[in-house]
Amino acid sequence: MTYDALITGAGAVGLATALKLQERRPDWSVIVVDKADRVAAHQTGHNSGVIHSGVYYPPGGTRARLCVKGYHELLRFCEEENIPYQLTGKFIVATKEAELPGLKKIHKRGIANGLTDLRWMTGDEMREQSPHTGGIAALWVPQAGIICYTAVSEAYRARIEDRGGVVQLNTEVTGCQRENDAYVIRTSAGELRARHLINCGGLQSDLLTKMTGHQPEVQILPFRGEYYELGPEAAKKVKHLIYPVPDPAFPFLGVHLTPMIDGRVEAGPNAVLAFAREGYNNKTVNLRELAETIKYSGFQALARKYWRKGAKELHRSFSKQAFRDSLLPLMPDLQLSDLRTGGAGVRAMAVGPSGEMVDDFLFYKGERLVNVANAPSPAATAGLAIGEAVVSELLRE
Numbered sequence: 001m002t003y004d005a006l007i008t009g010a011g012a013v014g015l016a017t018a019l020k021l022q023e024r025r026p027d028w029s030v031i032v033v034d035k036a037d038r039v040a041a042h043q044t045g046h047n048s049g050v051i052h053s054g055v056y057y058p059p060g061g062t063r064a065r066l067c068v069k070g071y072h073e074l075l076r077f078c079e080e081e082n083i084p085y086q087l088t089g090k091f092i093v094a095t096k097e098a099e100l101p102g103l104k105k106i107h108k109r110g111i112a113n114g115l116t117d118l119r120w121m122t123g124d125e126m127r128e129q130s131p132h133t134g135g136i137a138a139l140w141v142p143q144a145g146i147i148c149y150t151a152v153s154e155a156y157r158a159r160i161e162d163r164g165g166v167v168q169l170n171t172e173v174t175g176c177q178r179e180n181d182a183y184v185i186r187t188s189a190g191e192l193r194a195r196h197l198i199n200c201g202g203l204q205s206d207l208l209t210k211m212t213g214h215q216p217e218v219q220i221l222p223f224r225g226e227y228y229e230l231g232p233e234a235a236k237k238v239k240h241l242i243y244p245v246p247d248p249a250f251p252f253l254g255v256h257l258t259p260m261i262d263g264r265v266e267a268g269p270n271a272v273l274a275f276a277r278e279g280y281n282n283k284t285v286n287l288r289e290l291a292e293t294i295k296y297s298g299f300q301a302l303a304r305k306y307w308r309k310g311a312k313e314l315h316r317s318f319s320k321q322a323f324r325d326s327l328l329p330l331m332p333d334l335q336l337s338d339l340r341t342g343g344a345g346v347r348a349m350a351v352g353p354s355g356e357m358v359d360d361f362l363f364y365k366g367e368r369l370v371n372v373a374n375a376p377s378p379a380a381t382a383g384l385a386i387g388e389a390v391v392s393e394l395l396r397e
């Protein structure tokens, strides 16, 4: 058969896109394929589980718009599907004077992005609510929360199937060509045909884009984010999300303390170059992928510019003491013995040929085709809004 639409990738973005497509075109046959044996196998299932409010992003930009919209849609979906979530609130904490201008800028952006009830606090005011948190000032963001994105993805899948869609796992897309009015998609499970094609491949998004004959302007570089887990005594001291003021030179938010929806508390993630696109630990090496990274001019430019920061991150990756020390400004009484090795996720970092890190969503449109070339954080929060934007792109002939 020829499907009306095939979507590659059963992460938050691919699944949410399938749902939105079913809403806009209820009569279409829709299939989502993924090479993994489960949904949310990569970024979506290995992230911090934070519901982002949209406070950080430049007003008027796509990330701000889709995050705020996606936030409300996500909460509505969770209410309908009885998915547990908690709006714990977040403290973004300045730990020294030099961070105050950055925190003020975030405050202004939050207001411009429509967030109400943000509160600027002195360190002591914050400690009335969160006694174990260090810092000289904080921005309280009541909208931020926690959730399990694997549970969200399972619910997306169930709704897609209830509406007659197919989610086919263990199916790797290996190539594609146009034939008359259809795309013929080669997969590890045989050929599939579809009139429309949407690729939401996360860590493989540039490779999938190339398969459709488009040359992406970016290459995906994999940056692993490693977590520690707090022991039970330390975990009791963290009731809210505790984030540093992010370094504006980097697209990552910095190591933070995150209560998880299952009761654990995580600390992390750092950001180290992974030696494979799906390299969840430093022993996983894919020589071909590593060579592609090292040969890439964008990586070389990044390495030249940030080698000092990279070396520090590498040291912190191997040294628990260094990891603890970087958390001390946020949690001064954190002991080394409070930290237990936790999991890791790998971020798909889209980097241009001169080393520019692309931190906004990036779609490439072709004929009856959309490649989602970059869907960085907060794409798990914003999945439904991104899905709607992708579907609008697809249908805008």
Ligand SMILES: Cc1cc2nc3c(=O)[nH]c(=O)nc-3n(C[C@H](O)[C@H](O)[C@H](O)COP(=O)(O)OP(=O)(O)OC[C@H]3O[C@@H](n4cnc5c(N)ncnc54)[C@H](O)[C@@H]3O)c2cc1C
Binding pocket: 008, 009, 010, 011, 012, 013, 014, 033, 034, 035, 036, 039, 040, 041, 042, 043, 044, 045, 046, 047, 048, 049, 050, 051, 052, 171, 172, 173, 174, 200, 201, 202, 203, 204, 208, 225, 269, 344, 345, 346, 347, 348, 375, 376, 377, 378, 379, 380, 381, 382
């Ligand atoms: C460490 C970390 C922490 C984060 N924290 C947060 C957070 O707290 N809140 C938040 O909102 N966002 C967070 N993010 C960002 C968020 O998780 C991602 O932006 C989002 O999950 C991206 O979803 P996706 O569907 O595009 O990608 P993915 O979830 O990676 O899904 C892509 C899918 O495509 C499949 N695929 C790839 N190639 C092929 C192929 N050839 N054939 C078939 N299938 C293929 C993969 O198997 C995968 O399942 C975090 C990310 C990381 C890595």
